[in-house]
Amino acid sequence: MTGWELHARLPHTLPAGEIRAINNPSGAIHEHRTYHWNGWDFDLPPGVFHPGETSRLVHSRLLDGTLPVAGLRYAAMGAGLGVEAVVAGVRGAGVVYALDVHPESVRTTARHYERIVGTDGPPLVPLVADVWEGFPDGEQVDVVTFNPPAIELPLSDDPEIVRNLCLGRDIAARFFGQLVARDLLAEGGVVYLILSNTAPLRDIVAMALESGFGAEVLHVEDWEGDNVQTYLFALRRESRTGEG
Amino acid sequence: MHEHYADAIADPDHIRLAPDLVCLRFEVMKVRSALGAVRHLLATGVVRPGDTLVDSSSGIYALALALACHRYGMRCHIVGSTTVDETLRIQLEILGATLERMPPSKDLMLDQNRRVERVGQLLLENPGYHWMRQYHDSIHYAGYREVAERLDRELPLEPLTIVGGVGTGASTGALAEYLRAMGRDVRLTGIQPFGSVTFGAQHTADPDMIIAGIGSSIEFRNVRRDLYDRIHWVSFRYAQAGAVALLRDSGIFAGLSSGAAYLACQWERHRAPGRTMVFLAPDTGHRYVSAAFADHADVPDPAELSPHEVSGSDDVLLPWSVADWATDMPAQRDASRLPVGVPGWSS
Known part of the structure; x- marks a missing residue:
């Protein structure tokens, strides 16, 4: 099932109280932390976001090859501490673009990439960018992973938490708008979008469809203990693939 | 006084x-806007005196930011266009601001992207730089x-x-x-x-x-x-x-x-x-x-x-x-999203 037929079956956003109960942001983002995953150690300076379960779902699918990147031009939109970039490097992407609006996250990604992937791996292009604004003009990518900070509730007054969690539809609109207007996705390219029903999931998928993408569900995670459902979508330009 | x-x-x-x-x-x-923004950033500890504030501008915001930086002991780095006029360029130079000038094209969006790309490089290379984002950051x-x-x-x-x-x-x-x-x-x-x-x-x-x-x-x-x-x-x-x-x-x-x-x-x-x-x-x-x-x-x-x-x-x-524009205001209006007041900095 794809397109608007799929859209009609997607879950509605959870009630605000339920979202607040699930997402209880702490002030830990202002401290230095560490993260361990797949045998790798990551350092998180203040301001760099600690990955949650949703992010780990993307990391695992990149690592197990469900989201293929080998030989392809890959962009991690919202590079964070750099796990996606590192995995794509290890999996042999052609080139890895790491984009984030937060300069320290991009520097952190570059440090982790240099230490774990090393100079023998694919080249890393670290970019401080506002969604795609700042991505070099005239270049294209084949694969993008996008885990938007899409909760729309004001969960916090802390700008670091807002940047990582609460930007809502606006950031998704800019993501698709710029991707299409500047023709940044190569022929046959794919965007892997991960969203849960704590975000305006249906509206964001509708934006993708209205921007000319076809949507296919690759994975649904129904987390135990709450009503959160997380969807991993593959989005491809319809006009290019002929996908219905 | x-x-x-x-x-x-x-x-x-x-x-x-x-x-x-x-x-x-x-x-x-825009000096009023830049002064308020810089003061807010200093008061909230986002930047410290001596840090560098960077933004793309080819107009009056460049001068406003340079003056605000001069006022508060900050450095100023502007990514602008080669079309920046002589009056502005000379004032920026004397105020101690760095002005990078990039040739414009006929496409405003492309120009903006190239300037943001350059700002991004500066931010990556210089941890003490702060991006002002005059078009987007509500501190203005x-x-x-x-x-x-x-x-x-x-x-x-x-x-x-x-x-x-x-x-x-x-x-x-x-x-x-x-x-x-x-x-x-x-x-x-x-x-x-x-x-x-x-x-x-x-x-x-x-x-x-x-x-x-x-x-x-x-x-x-x-x-x-x-x-x-x-x-x-x-x-x-x-x-x-x-x-x-x-x-x-x-x-x-x-x-x-x-x-x-x-x-x-x-x-x-x-x-x-x-x-x-x-x-x-x-x-x-x-x-x-x-x-x-x-x-x-x-x-x-x-x-x-x-x-x-x-x-x-x-x-x-x-x-x-x-x-x-607002036909059913004020119900339509969101809650206030103004930057909160900063103790000790009120007029």
Whole structure:
């Protein structure tokens, strides 16, 4: 099932109280932390976001090859501490673009990439960018992973938490708008979008469809203990693939 | 006594042109915005004295930021265009700001992307740099709190209508929002150029030129559209007529956005009895002498001009249109999203 037929079956956003109960942001983002995953150690300076379960779902699918990147031009939109970039490097992407609006996250990604992937791996292009604004003009990518900070509730007054969690539809609109207007996705390219029903999931998928993408569900995670459902979508330009 | 030149030029002169008509006349309005933003960043510990503030600008924001940096002991790095004029370039140099000049293309969006790309490189290489994002960061509202407080003191009783060019939305949006937060009855009328995307008129084009200070073909995310009650779309030619009339009627020598605001204000004041109209004049007329004032004898008389009343941005028509924007306000308005007050930094 794809397109608007799929859209009609997607879950509605959870009630605000339920979202607040699930997402209880702490002030830990202002401290230095560490993260361990797949045998790798990551350092998180203040301001760099600690990955949650949703992010780990993307990391695992990149690592197990469900989201293929080998030989392809890959962009991690919202590079964070750099796990996606590192995995794509290890999996042999052609080139890895790491984009984030937060300069320290991009520097952190570059440090982790240099230490774990090393100079023998694919080249890393670290970019401080506002969604795609700042991505070099005239270049294209084949694969993008996008885990938007899409909760729309004001969960916090802390700008670091807002940047990582609460930007809502606006950031998704800019993501698709710029991707299409500047023709940044190569022929046959794919965007892997991960969203849960704590975000305006249906509206964001509708934006993708209205921007000319076809949507296919690759994975649904129904987390135990709450009503959160997380969807991993593959989005491809319809006009290019002929996908219905 | 002002402690710095930037403080001296940041505050507007309040000039009453008629019992129900007041002009807030700035020399360089964006200095008020830049000072407030830098002060907020310092007070909240986001930056420290000696850090570098960076942004892309080829216009007056570059000067405003350089002055604010000079005022607060910060460094300033501007990524601009090779079209930056000599007057601005020399002031920036002497103020100690770094100016990088990139050649412009015919595509504003492409230019903006290239400048952001360069800003991104600077941020990556220099951990002490902070990106101001004048179009997008709501800290640029903060400086207008003092303007609102002073206006509230000087006009304590009457309902107000604020009229001004929207631009990044910081000046008009902040003034209305701060005054409303004080419990004042405030209506907000914004001015847009034809071709501006902000209120949906990107399908139109001014035959002369877009007045870049009040709208753009690129998105300004600082604008909070829900704050505005009325929007006027004013052509270059009609803004010119307003600027000439403002000088002729009042002696105020101000720029094109001031002229557009004066024109709109004169139209609105006769339709809003009991309200005091307050319009913003963000800069002086010096930069517009040849473009706007030289052929003053040929510009139309504003008294003979009237706008097309339209129902929305889809219907706007040159050379002047007006539409109600917030039809079911104030319920439509979000909760205040102004930068919170900073203890110890109030005026």
